[in-house]
Amino acid sequence: MFRQASRLLAQTLRAGLRPFSSDLPAAPTSDSAFIESWKKVIPNIEPPKTPSNFLRPRPATPTSIPSKITVNFVLPYASELSAKEVDMVIIPATTGQMGVLPGHVPTIAELKPGVLSVHEGNDVTKYFLSSGFAFIHANSVADIIAVEAVRIDHIDPSLVQKGLAEFTQKLSSATTELEKAEAQIGVELHSALNSALSG
CATH class of the missing domain: 2.60.15.10 (F0F1 ATP synthase delta/epsilon subunit, N-terminal)
Structure with a gap:
């Protein structure tokens, strides 16, 4: 039964009855063919939600550039x-x-x-x-x-300096690839934090 329903869904998609676009309204009428097909094959189970059930219309592109x-x-x-x-x-x-x-x-x-x-x-x-x-x-x-x-x-500069020193030391003493990778991530993150605070 589920196989028949999926076949019907695929046929509906191939027929071009359900264009997939975020320009569609939240409940497009093109879903009605799928729902009818589903109810014929599996009448006692609610039809599943399709992606178009969750899409909202995309706001129109303005004709002039807004100020904000x-x-x-x-x-x-x-x-x-x-x-x-x-x-x-x-x-x-x-x-x-x-x-x-x-x-x-x-x-x-x-x-x-x-x-x-x-x-x-x-x-x-x-x-x-x-x-x-x-x-x-x-x-x-x-x-x-x-x-x-x-x-x-909200960032404490002293903690950033401390973390940078710790991860730099871990990077220099790392023996495995995993330790090196973890230490490198720590150094890069704390360096970026340090740059953010100083710039």
Whole structure:
């Protein structure tokens, strides 16, 4: 029975009745063919949710460049900024520091340990990020997802210096590849923290 339902789903997809795009409304009518087919084959089980059930329409790309960029900055356990309109953000991309202004070209950037700067008028809020991704959309929205982040003003410089010294010593005395790799990560992270605090 499940095999028949999956075959019907594949036929529906091949027929082009379900275009997969984030421009679709949350409950597209094209899902109705799949749901009807499912109910014919397996009437006593609810049809599964399809990806299009979870998609929302993408906001239209503005005809003129807005004066602000909307930033969503999230961590696995918290939302630091939600739909915050700012003048500019500077992100620590693996390719180098990247300034993002309203009207920025759509981009996906991998983040490296470094400083995220959020510019709002004369106010600049800085966060130290461990890693993550930034998604810059055509509608002047930036979604920044980080594994870990902390505001720069919450970092204790003495602990950073202590950690850098410890990991540098571990790197010089490491005997296995695993010990070297762990120590190298520690040195790179603490060096980036040190640079963030001094710059």
